[in-house]
Amino acid sequence: MIIDYAAWLNLVLRWLHVITGIAWIGASFYFVWLDNSLTAPSAAEKKEGVTGELWAVHGGGFYNPKKYAVAPAHMPKHLHWFKWEAYFTWISGFSLLCLMYYYNANLYLIDPSKMALTPFQATFIGLSFIFGGWVFYDELCRSHIGQNNRLFGCVWFLSVTAGAYALCHIFSGRGAFIHVGAMLGTVMVANVFRIIIPNQKKVVAALLAGETPDPRLGAEAKQRSVHNNYMTLPVLLVMISNHYPMLYSVPHNWLVLAGLAAAAWPIRQFFNLKHKGDVNYWYPVAGALGIVIVAMFVSAQGSNPVSAIKGAVSPEEVRLIVRERCSACHSDMPTEAGFTTAPKGIEFDTMTEIKKYAPLIMMQAVDHDTMPLGNATHMTKEERAELGEGLKALTN
Numbered sequence: 001m002i003i004d005y006a007a008w009l010n011l012v013l014r015w016l017h018v019i020t021g022i023a024w025i026g027a028s029f030y031f032v033w034l035d036n037s038l039t040a041p042s043a044a045e046k047k048e049g050v051t052g053e054l055w056a057v058h059g060g061g062f063y064n065p066k067k068y069a070v071a072p073a074h075m076p077k078h079l080h081w082f083k084w085e086a087y088f089t090w091i092s093g094f095s096l097l098c099l100m101y102y103y104n105a106n107l108y109l110i111d112p113s114k115m116a117l118t119p120f121q122a123t124f125i126g127l128s129f130i131f132g133g134w135v136f137y138d139e140l141c142r143s144h145i146g147q148n149n150r151l152f153g154c155v156w157f158l159s160v161t162a163g164a165y166a167l168c169h170i171f172s173g174r175g176a177f178i179h180v181g182a183m184l185g186t187v188m189v190a191n192v193f194r195i196i197i198p199n200q201k202k203v204v205a206a207l208l209a210g211e212t213p214d215p216r217l218g219a220e221a222k223q224r225s226v227h228n229n230y231m232t233l234p235v236l237l238v239m240i241s242n243h244y245p246m247l248y249s250v251p252h253n254w255l256v257l258a259g260l261a262a263a264a265w266p267i268r269q270f271f272n273l274k275h276k277g278d279v280n281y282w283y284p285v286a287g288a289l290g291i292v293i294v295a296m297f298v299s300a301q302g303s304n305p306v307s308a309i310k311g312a313v314s315p316e317e318v319r320l321i322v323r324e325r326c327s328a329c330h331s332d333m334p335t336e337a338g339f340t341t342a343p344k345g346i347e348f349d350t351m352t353e354i355k356k357y358a359p360l361i362m363m364q365a366v367d368h369d370t371m372p373l374g375n376a377t378h379m380t381k382e383e384r385a386e387l388g389e390g391l392k393a394l395t396n
């Protein structure tokens with residue numbers, strides 16, 4: 001019995017990452033909605049320090065949450081903190097990053113046509129971006145730029161785009177994208193870990209000691225919480241982007257990422273305003289338009305430039321190219337180290353299989369350089385063009 005430990009660990013970490021991510025983002029979306037939807041309290045409640053409340057029905061019960069802007073007169077016995085969801089999202093995500101992109105750096109992270117790095121160098125650069133991103137962000141928040149939300153948003157957006165540009169010129173498209181996501185995700189979790197929770201703890205401690213808490217603590221936590229709110233949609237986009245080579249395999253992939261992140265802003269803004277009762281459909285229209293513009297930009301960049309082909313390409317030649325460049329992994333008995341079964345169950349051992357997967361092969365190895373993974377089998381541009389011609393002839 002052979003157990004593929006790496007594959008199972010990958011599955012468990014990814015499962016955990018998605019579950020804790022849903023719990024974290026779900027709770028934070030809920031609190032943003034709650035905060036924006038509060039209505040004025042009754043006079044009696046106002047006297048107790050309540051600044052807003054609302055009524056909601058869910059799952060067979062009625063709920064009546066109340067907000068105390070500073071704090072209730074007496075600390076309740078049980079106070080719920082929301083932090084482990086965020087911490088475990090980071091722990092599981094970072095472990096998954098190490099397992100896939102650092103442990104298998106040659107396959108997923110390094111692209112020798114961009115920079116011929118050793119796995120150690122690639123890992124070092126990757127970690128520097130992730131942790132350096134937080135240091136830079138934190139300094140920016142504390143500077144005078146941090147005082148102005150709009151200015152901060154523009155500067156931070158441009159800085160992340162510059163980071164994405166650099167990463168896309170260092171790593172494979174897929175490796176670069178996941179590092180932008182890891183950088184933003186780390187900033188969001190560090191905001192919870194380093195600012196929001198510690199500040200809340202200080203406020204609670206001050207109240208228990210009968211002192212008035214420093215209002216700057218709340219203001220700083222609020223600033224970070226607003227930032228997290230706007231970073232959520234771009235982070236989620238990056239996390240699912242590795243299923244879409246059309247995003248990360250095009251020449252100006254960093255611009256594609258920046259364009260989609262920019263398109264996400266009006267969509268988030270729409271919901272933030274809508275919770276407050278200000279419904280403006282121009283925001284989602286602007287977001288949708290942004291996505292259409294990015295889609296047009298992607299298709300205008302075209303795919304791989306096609307090299308000149310000497311003549312017709314026979315099915316036998318197609319089979320030879322596939323055998324030489326793909327079968328090390330995509331076969332019922334892979335020979336590539338670390339593969340016990342064909343990735344995603346996709347095997348190219350017979351002509352029937354090659355024909356069946358022709359559109360996928362076209363997308364992954366002809367239109368884009370996504371496959372072979374990390375170009376492990378050193379496929380050339382000419383072979384990609386030949387494969388394309390041969391597949392076209394095969395399927396027509």
Ligand code: HEC
Pocket residue numbers: 107242243322325326327328329330336343344346357360361364365371372373376377379
């Ligand atoms: C070094 C191993 C390796 C080689 C060589 C390789 N692949 Fe892959 N391939 C993978 C892995 C791993 C995946 C799964 C990627 C993922 O997790 O998204 C994959 C996925 C795919 C997919 C499915 C993509 C999807 O998500 O729909 C296609 C199609 C594919 N490969 C085609 C090819 C072709 C064509 C070649 C040869 C030109 C090739 N591969 C060579 C490792 C390899």
